[in-house]
Amino acid sequence: MRARFPDFRLGTVLATSFTGTLSERHGDPVERIPTPHRLIDWLAVYGLAVDSCTADQLDLARELRESIHAAATAAATQDALPASAVHVINDRSAQGRAAAILTPDGKRRWRLSSASSVEDALSVIAADAIDIISGERDGKLALCASPTCQAAFFDTSQSRTRKWCDMNTCGNRQKKARFHANQRKNLRAGGDTQAVL
Numbered sequence: 248m249r250a251r252f253p254d255f256r257l258g259t260v261l262a263t264s265f266t267g268t269l270s271e272r273h274g275d276p277v278e279r280i281p282t283p284h285r286l287i288d289w290l291a292v293y294g295l296a297v298d299s300c301t302a303d304q305l306d307l308a309r310e311l312r313e314s315i316h317a318a319a320t321a322a323a324t325q326d327a328l329p330a331s332a333v334h335v336i337n338d339r340s341a342q343g344r345a346a347a348i349l350t351p352d353g354k355r356r357w358r359l360s361s362a363s364s365v366e367d368a369l370s371v372i373a374a375d376a377i378d379i380i381s382g383e384r385d386g387k388l389a390l391c392a393s394p395t396c397q398a399a400f401f402d403t404s405q406s407r408t409r410k411w412c413d414m415n416t417c418g419n420r421q422k423k424a425r426f427h428a429n430q431r432k433n434l435r436a437g438g439d440t441q442a443v444l
Contacts, residue, residue, distance in 0.1 A: 256416065260400070266399055269313075272395075273394060295372075315373075317331075317332040336380075342367075343373075344363065387401070389409060396412060398412040400412040
């Protein structure tokens, strides 16, 4: 029987989606790539299929993930980028052998060769991080408003005022919490009114 792992939180921006493979960083952290095989699965979802992954390569991936998260968080809060994070991102970007290709619908995709390794896939993720952190892409880095999440995400909404990394998870959780808080408040107010009568 195959082990059950947490679902991936998929987004449209490669680098910040990759940082989302560790969620609830300020609550009870959820590791979404706990094994090398799970990293292979995640890379395949994003069109970066590789045949194998070692424990050491998983460690490289997690180091890149945390470096992107640190740099994106600094950029979102307009702080200085951590030198160690910049170093890791640049190293991973330079180590890859991926090619950018143009799709028939005018989008850029990355192509890995049949001999590509995890390092080649990580270079694509690092290059994407460089694009968004450096401001090369139209959008704004922001941090999720959920106190237990605070994930870095790339806001491409027209107004650039998104509050949640994902409306289906963090946004809905906050809406439910507000709803229940209002219900409790209304019940207390109703109870006070009955006591007065």
